[in-house]
Amino acid sequence: MALLEVRNVGKSFGTLRALDGIDIAVQAGTFHGLIGPNGSGKSTLLKAIAGAHFPNSGSITFDGRDITTATPYERARAGLSLKFQITAVLPELSAYDNVLLALQSDQSLWSLLSSRTRRRLNGEVMTALERFRLADRADDLAGELSHGQQQWLEIAMALAPRPKLLLLDEPTGGMSPEERRVTGELLQPIRSHCALVIVEHDLDFIKDICDHLTVLDQGKVLDDGTVAEIERSTRVQEVYTSRV
Amino acid sequence: MTAILSLPARRGAKGLRVLPIVEIATLVVAIAAPFVLSDRIDLVTLATNVLILSMLAISFDLCWGLSGIMSFGQALFFGVGGYVIALVGRDLGFSHIWGTLPLALLTGFLLSALLGAFLLLGRKTPTVIFVALGTLTGSYAAERLVSGWQYVGAGNGLSSIKLLQAGSYEFVEGTAFYFLALATLLVVYVAARILMRSQLGLVLAGMRQNEERLAFVGYRVQLFKALVFSVAGAIAGVAGALYSYHQGFIGPGNMGPGLSTTAVLYCLFGGSGTLIGPILGTIAVEVITYALADIDAIKSIWPVVLGLVLLGVVMFQPKGILGFFVSDRERIGSYGERPQRGA
Numbered sequence: 073m074a075l076l077e078v079r080n081v082g083k084s085f086g087t088l089r090a091l092d093g094i095d096i097a098v099q100a101g102t103f104h105g106l107i108g109p110n111g112s113g114k115s116t117l118l119k120a121i122a123g124a125h126f127p128n129s130g131s132i133t134f135d136g137r138d139i140t141t142a143t144p145y146e147r148a149r150a151g152l153s154l155k156f157q158i159t160a161v162l163p164e165l166s167a168y169d170n171v172l173l174a175l176q177s178d179q180s181l182w183s184l185l186s187s188r189t190r191r192r193l194n195g196e197v198m199t200a201l202e203r204f205r206l207a208d209r210a211d212d213l214a215g216e217l218s219h220g221q222q223q224w225l226e227i228a229m230a231l232a233p234r235p236k237l238l239l240l241d242e243p244t245g246g247m248s249p250e251e252r253r254v255t256g257e258l259l260q261p262i263r264s265h266c267a268l269v270i271v272e273h274d275l276d277f278i279k280d281i282c283d284h285l286t287v288l289d290q291g292k293v294l295d296d297g298t299v300a301e302i303e304r305s306t307r308v309q310e311v312y313t314s315r316v
Numbered sequence: 317m318t319a320i321l322s323l324p325a326r327r328g329a330k331g332l333r334v335l336p337i338v339e340i341a342t343l344v345v346a347i348a349a350p351f352v353l354s355d356r357i358d359l360v361t362l363a364t365n366v367l368i369l370s371m372l373a374i375s376f377d378l379c380w381g382l383s384g385i386m387s388f389g390q391a392l393f394f395g396v397g398g399y400v401i402a403l404v405g406r407d408l409g410f411s412h413i414w415g416t417l418p419l420a421l422l423t424g425f426l427l428s429a430l431l432g433a434f435l436l437l438g439r440k441t442p443t444v445i446f447v448a449l450g451t452l453t454g455s456y457a458a459e460r461l462v463s464g465w466q467y468v469g470a471g472n473g474l475s476s477i478k479l480l481q482a483g484s485y486e487f488v489e490g491t492a493f494y495f496l497a498l499a500t501l502l503v504v505y506v507a508a509r510i511l512m513r514s515q516l517g518l519v520l521a522g523m524r525q526n527e528e529r530l531a532f533v534g535y536r537v538q539l540f541k542a543l544v545f546s547v548a549g550a551i552a553g554v555a556g557a558l559y560s561y562h563q564g565f566i567g568p569g570n571m572g573p574g575l576s577t578t579a580v581l582y583c584l585f586g587g588s589g590t591l592i593g594p595i596l597g598t599i600a601v602e603v604i605t606y607a608l609a610d611i612d613a614i615k616s617i618w619p620v621v622l623g624l625v626l627l628g629v630v631m632f633q634p635k636g637i638l639g640f641f642v643s644d645r646e647r648i649g650s651y652g653e654r655p656q657r658g659a
Contacts, residue, residue, distance in 0.1 A: 122532065148534035160529045162522050164648050172651075173522045176515055177534035181543075184516035187651075213648070233534055 073136065075100040075267050076121065076237055081130035083113075083120055090116045091127065092291040098237065098284075103259075103268040105278040107302075108288035109311065114271040115157055117288065118241050121269065122154040123147045135236060148177070151236035155229075155243060157271075159222045163215025167206050167225055170214050171197045174232035196232075204228045204258055220251040224258065231262060238262065240270040244277055256281050279303075287311070334642045335649075339592050346498055350491045361489050364562055366602045367497040371504050371555035372575075373582035373594035375548040380580075381589030382512055383544045384524035386444045389431070389451030390579045392458045393424040393549040395571020397556030399468055402566050405478030413482045417500075417557055424553020425546050432545035436538045441527070452573055459572030473567025480561040489562055497558055501595075504551055508591055511547075518651035520544060524589075581626045587636030590647060596637055 074097035083091040091113045098104045106114045119125045121132060123144040132140045139147055144154075162170050175193050176184065183189055201207045204224040209217060214225055223243055230238055244252040252274060259268065259281060272278045278285065285302040287294040295305045302308055346367070353359040372394050379385040397420035404419065405411045435450040436442055442450075463471045479486040480496075487493045511517055519540060522530050527537045560566040569575065578601070586597025601622070608614045614621075633639055635647070 124528075144528075144531040145534060145536050148532055154532045156529070156532075160526055162525045162529065164525055164644075165518070165521060166650070169518055169651060170522075172515075173518055173530070174533040176518075177530075179515070181516065184519060185511065185514050187514045187516075190515055190651075213645070229529075229533060 074098055075135060076269070077131075077133040078117070078121065079131045079133070081117070081120060081127045081132065083116055083125060083127045090291050091120065094130070094288075094291075094293055096286050096293065096296065098267055098269055100236070100267050101263060102284055103263065103270065103282045105282035105285045106269065106271045106288060107273075107275065107278060107285060108294070111290075112288040113291040114288055115241055116291075118154070118239050118269065118271050122152060122239050124154075148233065148235075152239065153230040153233060153235035153237070154239045155223075155226050155241060157241035157245065159219070159226055161214040161217075161222050161225050161229065163213060165214055166211050167201060167214055167217065168197055168210040170225055171200050171228055171232055174229040175200075177233055200228045200232055203261075205254070220247045223247065223251075224255070227255075227258070231266070235266055237267045237269065240268065240272075242272055243270065244272060244274055252277055333646055335590065335592060335638075335646055338596075338638070338642075342592060342595060343502075350494045354491070357490060360491060360494055361562075362602065362606050364489065364494045364497050365559075366599055367494070367501050368555050368559045368562060369579075369582065369602060370595040370598045371501055371558075372552055372579045373586070373598045374504060374508055374591060375551040375555070376579045376583045377588055377591055377594045378508060378511075378544055378548040378551070381583060381591075381594075382517070382524065383520045383541060384444070384527070385436075385541055385545055386448040387451045387545065387548070388448050388573065388576050388580065389453075389455035390548065390552050391571050391573070391575035392431075392451070392455040393428050393552035394556035394559070394575065395458065395462075395566065395568075396427055397421075397424050397553030398560035398566035398570055399462065399474065399556075400553075401557040402474040402477045402560050403468070406474065409478070411478040411481050411561075413480055413487075416480070417554055420553040420557030421550045422553075424556070425550035428549020428552075429542065429546040432542040432549075436542045436545065438538075441531075441538065452576065455571065455573050455576045459568045462571065463568040469567070471568060473565060473570075474560075475565045477560055477564050477566065487561065493562055497562070500554065500558060504554070505591060505595075508551075512591060513649065513651055515651055521648075521651070577626075578622070581622060581629075583636075584626065584629050584634070585636055587638030587642070587647075590636075590638050590642070593636050593638040600637065 076098040078094055078096045081091055081094045094117055106117060108114055116125065120127050123142060126141055131138060134150055134152060137150060139150060172193060175196055176189055179189055198207060201210050204227065206221060206225060214222060217225060227243060244255050247255065256277060279299050282299060285299055286296045287302060287308050289311050294311060295302060295308050349363050350360050353363065372390055376387060376390045379387040400423045401416045401420055404416060431454055435447050462468050468474060479488060487496060519535060523537055523540060531537050582597040582601055583594040585601060587593025605618060608618055629636060
């Protein structure tokens, strides 16, 4: 059984049909890319999976559980995590506290009030920061980090609760080519314990890290398959060559 | 592990920290005040009022400065606390401190929990404006309700409130009441400070900055908000009870939008999110108000001046008085126990 199953999902905003009968399945341990021209519905689909939007029709099943109308909190507790398209770190908190905040989300109220776990979580926070090359900036405010570092910090936050599925919306947006390459390297090690659904415009980046691609166009699935299959797809080539 | 061992000394541990100095200085002044002012009972009374209203300011700071809940209704809980102990004194003849202050605390907590559940725990995430208008409406409705309710004295309020008792001792206004108010404020302040600098305080600080981000990492944001709102309501309730005992009077104006807005002013003027800032704001506003009270020409336009001050603070100095000499980094501070290198 797939880790994530999206079945016949539709979403409208007024008269605009943003998603129209979308079906995708994401297997555990795979990196799944969502690509397509602007306005094809990639980010809307990602938000429907994360719980930022509720679909008008269809169903979303995660880890065997129907989460179609679950709140973002309930989805996060079930093992889903999202990195927003627009960087959403907490600018007035240190990089350290941003990660700590994500790590302690399963703690009880009493544990939080008595600050019982900060010392215990210190190692995990620093490991996460070290993995994303932010250990030497642990005490700096998140708002003082470069754009690329803020993107990494948000990915570190999203990974901190050890999700089963990470949703990344344009994680390399605004990054330099070197930062993009490093981002790809940083994501590879999570494959052992976390699947990934990623929306990204940089097709080279997507091809480098993904096992499976779904191509959307005008709110529908245009094609679906391995990277090699999508590269050979004439339908996909037609859409890209006619729009770009 | 290497990186953990080489973790730089966490910022905030070095350099001059201004906030603790301000806190200690304020405490020293507060302890000395009744001795210095001992021959001026009117000033001791003013100082006692300032201490009580500081609790109201802190209750607003917990909501807005700490958690991002814009409450324009803190006076509602303040007034209800005052009315409850006045009625218990009048109808049951009871005014013992061990019973009435906890009762006011509980009443403030339950009422704010009820209003908080209504405003904050809906399926859709409430906006700041929705909560501000909801709390303002609650405060206004309560003021109108008691204004027309004979049982609670209607527009005249309740006066000749039974004196607060501790055993056979009765608290009248003066030095003893002052130190009771100071001790209560100290307890409230220390408790709020522990909350603010705990890992729970980190959640609230994160919530204030981006509650959507917190929901997506697994926090029930609205539940945390409702909890803080209830705790703030409890503090306002106790403050209202002390105010009622101290003044010997409680009226509709003590639970309406006027006092609610003044609490906002105290907090923003002093510096929200700092706890000590709202106390300084309360001192500043109340002392200036008192000093100008005898000048008729200014007295009549003083509410307008206060309104302009609030507008000016919001527009030009959103960090309040403290913002002039406390750095952003110190104001933000750190949360929970500070881990040692290599811990």
